[in-house]
Amino acid sequence: MKKLLLDYEICNRCPACVVRCSYDFHPANNGIFSLREEIALTLTCRRCENNPCVQACPNQALQRLEGRIRRSLVMCVSCKSCSLACPFGTILPDLVPYLASRCDLCQGPRLEEKRRFVCVESCPYGALRLVEEKTLEGMKNLYPVNETLVVKAINWLDLYGVKK
Template identity: 45%
Template sequence: MKKLFIDLDVCGSSENEGRCIAECAYPFHPDNDGVISLLELAAYAVICRQCESGNCINACPVEALEKDSNGILLRHTMRCVSCKSCALACPFGTIYPEAIPFGVSTCDYCVHRLGPGEDPLCVRTCKPEGAIKYVDIEPDESKNLHAVGDNLVVKAEVWKR
């Protein structure tokens, strides 16, 4: 089954920061930027160190951050005021400031919107980097390919204890 694939080594790299030009076809919010929400989802699930001290959580003035039952960071977007304090407090740079916008963005993986052989709009417009793809791919930890849910595979170096 085809899945969305995002290469954080390319998409999240510092030289590309703030330069995302990929478009999003999510129809329910005007100006929705689904790639931003993908980036956040991928970073929290794969490269966040899941620190016990939780500097990011403690730095949030509005209690918008918590960990879920698997220890993965969760941001309550309706509480978050986009102050970026959590990004400053994280010693590892795993909260990308551009991925904590004031407005809520959503990615539904374009499930049910794609015609036969069609790629999501973000894949077609992520140029020239090609950091987002829509491919037949399976997670493989030995190749730094990590499953995040059923529809997303993330490529990133993962910190190991």
């Protein structure tokens, strides 16, 4: 079975994302941004004790729930105050856009009909790849997100033994 592999170390260094998305119901949607936010808040966030990002938000859009920072898409106004406040560069400015995006991993007929991921084809840096499951064997820093998506990223929590 093939998996969608997102290499966050490549993705995070990209100067300007040019990846396209085939999500049909919202023309401005680009699912890669929601995936990147998810990865950043799960694997890159250092879980600061005083949560400067939460404190900087003028709209109470950020909360720490079960150890992890969550952003309310309804309450966020994309002011980027959290981005400025984060001492680790976890919340890059483009991860908190005014228009929210969602990735549905091309589930259902879209993938069955086209048999391809538009994001994989449009990333010129190889940050997204469709790979056979056995290709992933022995690869380090892999984190399965669900049945389709696998992320390759440094897990800062594990690296520094931070409690989740």
